[in-house]
Amino acid sequence: MTTLVQLLSGRKKESSVWDYFSHNAITNKCRCTVLDDKGDECGFEMAGKKTSNLKLHIKAKHPAVFIFIDKDDKRKQSDVTVNKQTCKIKADDMEEQGS
Numbered sequence: 001m002t003t004l005v006q007l008l009s010g011r012k013k014e015s016s017v018w019d020y021f022s023h024n025a026i027t028n029k030c031r032c033t034v035l036d037d038k039g040d041e042c043g044f045e046m047a048g049k050k051t052s053n054l055k056l057h058i059k060a061k062h063p064a065v066f067i068f069i070d071k072d073d074k075r076k077q078s079d080v081t082v083n084k085q086t087c088k089i090k091a092d093d094m095e096e097q098g099s
C-alpha cells in the first residue's frame with residue numbers, strides 16, 4: 001500500500017524500524033541489526049519487508065529499542081499533519097492572490 005506519507009516525502013523507509021533492520025533485495029529478507037549488551041548483532045531474519053512484522057520482532061525481543069521506534073514514528077506522523085496544513089494554507093493563499 002502506498003501511503004500519502006510516501007507520496008509526499010518520496011521516501012520508501014517511512015518507519016524508524018528501518019534504522020534497526022537492513023533489507024536484502026536479493027533474498028527479500030530483512031535482518032535485525034540491533035546490538036545486544038555484548039555488542040553482538042541480533043541477526044534475526046524475516047522474509048518480506050512489512051514494517052508491522054518487523055516492529056513485532058523489535059517489540060518482543062528489543063523492548064527498549066521499540067520505545068524509541070514507536071515514539072519516533074508517532075512524531076513523524078504528526079510532522080505529516082503539520083505539512084499537510086502548511087500545504088493547504090499555501091494553496092489558499094495562491095487562490096486569493098489569483099483572483
Ligand SMILES: [Zn+2]
Nearest residue numbers: 032042044061
Ligand atoms: Zn532482533
